[in-house]
Amino acid sequence: MSVKLRIFSAMQQIAEEQKVTLPQLRDDLALQDTGFDSLAFAILVARLEDDLGIDPFTIAEDAAFPSTVGEFIRAYENVPA
Amino acid sequence: MSQPDVLALREYLGPELKGRTISDARHVISLTDILGHSCLIGRYRELSGRSVMLATSGQLQSALAMIELDGIARRMLLCPPDLDPDHIEALLADAEIDAIVTDRPLHRCDDGAYLVVGAGLPERPGAGWKTERATEWLMLTSGTSGPPKIVGHTLDGLAGAIIADGAARYQNATWATFYDIRRYGGLQIFLRAVIGGGSMVLSEPREAIVDHVARLRAGGVTHISGTPSHWRKLLMSSAVADFSPRYVRLSGEIADQAVLDGLARAFPQASIGHAYASTEAGVGFAVNDGREGFPADLIGRNRDGVEMKVVDGSLRIRSHRTARSYVGTGAPQLTDAEGFVDTGDLVELRDERYYFVGRRTGIINIGGLKVHPEEVETVINRHECVRMSRARSRRSPITGAIVVADIVLADGTDAGRHETIRTEILSRCNDALAAYKVPAVIRFVERLDLTAAGKLTRADA
Numbered sequence: 450m451s452v453k454l455r456i457f458s459a460m461q462q463i464a465e466e467q468k469v470t471l472p473q474l475r476d477d478l479a480l481q482d483t484g485f486d487s488l489a490f491a492i493l494v495a496r497l498e499d500d501l502g503i504d505p506f507t508i509a510e511d512a513a514f515p516s517t518v519g520e521f522i523r524a525y526e527n528v529p530a
Numbered sequence: 531m532s533q534p535d536v537l538a539l540r541e542y543l544g545p546e547l548k549g550r551t552i553s554d555a556r557h558v559i560s561l562t563d564i565l566g567h568s569c570l571i572g573r574y575r576e577l578s579g580r581s582v583m584l585a586t587s588g589q590l591q592s593a594l595a596m597i598e599l600d601g602i603a604r605r606m607l608l609c610p611p612d613l614d615p616d617h618i619e620a621l622l623a624d625a626e627i628d629a630i631v632t633d634r635p636l637h638r639c640d641d642g643a644y645l646v647v648g649a650g651l652p653e654r655p656g657a658g659w660k661t662e663r664a665t666e667w668l669m670l671t672s673g674t675s676g677p678p679k680i681v682g683h684t685l686d687g688l689a690g691a692i693i694a695d696g697a698a699r700y701q702n703a704t705w706a707t708f709y710d711i712r713r714y715g716g717l718q719i720f721l722r723a724v725i726g727g728g729s730m731v732l733s734e735p736r737e738a739i740v741d742h743v744a745r746l747r748a749g750g751v752t753h754i755s756g757t758p759s760h761w762r763k764l765l766m767s768s769a770v771a772d773f774s775p776r777y778v779r780l781s782g783e784i785a786d787q788a789v790l791d792g793l794a795r796a797f798p799q800a801s802i803g804h805a806y807a808s809t810e811a812g813v814g815f816a817v818n819d820g821r822e823g824f825p826a827d828l829i830g831r832n833r834d835g836v837e838m839k840v841v842d843g844s845l846r847i848r849s850h851r852t853a854r855s856y857v858g859t860g861a862p863q864l865t866d867a868e869g870f871v872d873t874g875d876l877v878e879l880r881d882e883r884y885y886f887v888g889r890r891t892g893i894i895n896i897g898g899l900k901v902h903p904e905e906v907e908t909v910i911n912r913h914e915c916v917r918m919s920r921a922r923s924r925r926s927p928i929t930g931a932i933v934v935a936d937i938v939l940a941d942g943t944d945a946g947r948h949e950t951i952r953t954e955i956l957s958r959c960n961d962a963l964a965a966y967k968v969p970a971v972i973r974f975v976e977r978l979d980l981t982a983a984g985k986l987t988r989a990d991a
Contacts, residue, residue: 466956467965487897491928492970499971506927
């Protein structure tokens with residue numbers, strides 16, 4: 450499964466647990482329009498770290514947090530393994 | 531200079547009670563004629579009035595030395611087995627130690643500054659000592675961070691709850707504990723055995739639980755005490771099936787309903803009680819109704835002279851069972867101006883009952899919202915496949931921290947069911963807890979470690 454699909458799958462799982470209705474996930478969807486609050490993103494980042502072995506937001510101290518779904522995915526794709 | 535008004539342990543060890551013993555895995559020592567013998571080797575007659583550190587490798591030698599030296603020594607400092615050697619020098623100074631009772635070679639303290647006396651089995655004729663004074667009992671706090679604090683007690687205070695219970699009702703009891711008796715929780719059980727006229731089976735470090743239970747059965751143990759974590763470990767083991775104590779006691783951690791119910795199922799004949807005690811605050815109370823928490827009417831002054839109040843959510847205790855002070859230079863105050871010990875244990879009142887929610891120092895901060903790991907564990911532990919759990923903080927770049935949980939499942943749980951169980955636990959947490967308290971990640975682990983004091987290992991303990 451690609452990084453993108455794993456991220457989408459984790460988001461859908463969390464949306465179910467948190468009873469959030471996710472809109473159609475697209476690269477240009479603003480993160481604030483996903484229905485996820487900061488707790489949901491914290492859960493997502495923790496689970497992705499366990500799944501993918503990386504947490505791009507902790508590694509780079511000055512990394513700006515992404516504002517769209519596409520930027521979020523790229524943060525994971527751009528981390529050297 | 532005998533002081534008839536001071537009671538020491540020897541006063542409870544007359545020859546009139548036959549068949550009393552104290553045992554570990556290697557030795558069974560008769561308590562019936564213990565006063566006629568000495569376990570000490572060398573210049574032990576000089577220990578009168580000394581400040582003595584008891585640093586023995588096993589619990590049995592310490593137990594025998596406590597019996598012999600209580601009422602003789604000025605002070606006894608009990609050293610638990612996990613004491614960091616780097617802290618010993620400071621402890622010796624703070625407790626003004628001038629004599630050491632040990633069965634081990636001494637490396638740092640053999641320069642003649644201390645009277646060193648050997649500890650063994652009671653194989654030599656006794657010194658015929660008469661109680662001279664109220665010995666100070668010094669114990670170490672069990673926190674894992676930094677040097678331990680020295681807490682000063684008297685036998686009178688340590689035994690307060692035992693006397694209040696009516697010691698004589700335990701005359702035919704054989705006590706055991708998963709604790710080491712050189713810590714407060716274990717010492718309580720040792721004192722119950724000695725003062726109550728019973729016998730005792732000591733625990734052994736690193737002993738397999740099956741072997742331990744075999745010794746408990748062989749020794750005829752009727753009364754036994756441990757932390758909820760100890761009990762969860764025992765309930766996980768098949769050894770539990772062959773064991774039927776009459777009294778089961780929990781202390782040292784929050785006894786949640788799941789572990790109380792588990793014990794009631796495993797030991798249908800036993801009465802099950804959970805006690806609240808700490809090294810500093812002493813024994814506060816015991817609850818025997820099989821329910822978690824404690825009745826709200828225990829707050830205030832109760833008939834045993836224990837007074838409790840709740841301030842800023844934390845339980846405060848004042849009684850003659852609390853320690854007298856921390857010992858040493860620069861030691862902090864143990865009580866407030868009114869004599870109350872702040873236990874740091876937080877409670878919540880619901881329907882005329884107080885429930886423990888966690889330690890003030892253990893709070894996880896999720897973006898400014900507080901979570902007690904124990905409240906999360908309580909919900910997880912209710913799942914029938916769960917044996918033990920630990921909620922803990924994990925750093926998060928988004929909220930600062932999140933809650934994650936490590937869970938030990940019951941033996942024989944099909945690995946194929948893990949995902950189902952994970953979903954069930956998350957769903958129950960979602961029903962019972964605010965969203966930020968629900969574990970973000972659940973990990974199934976083979977085991978969870980306990981501290982030397984029998985408590986679940988927590989990074990911030």
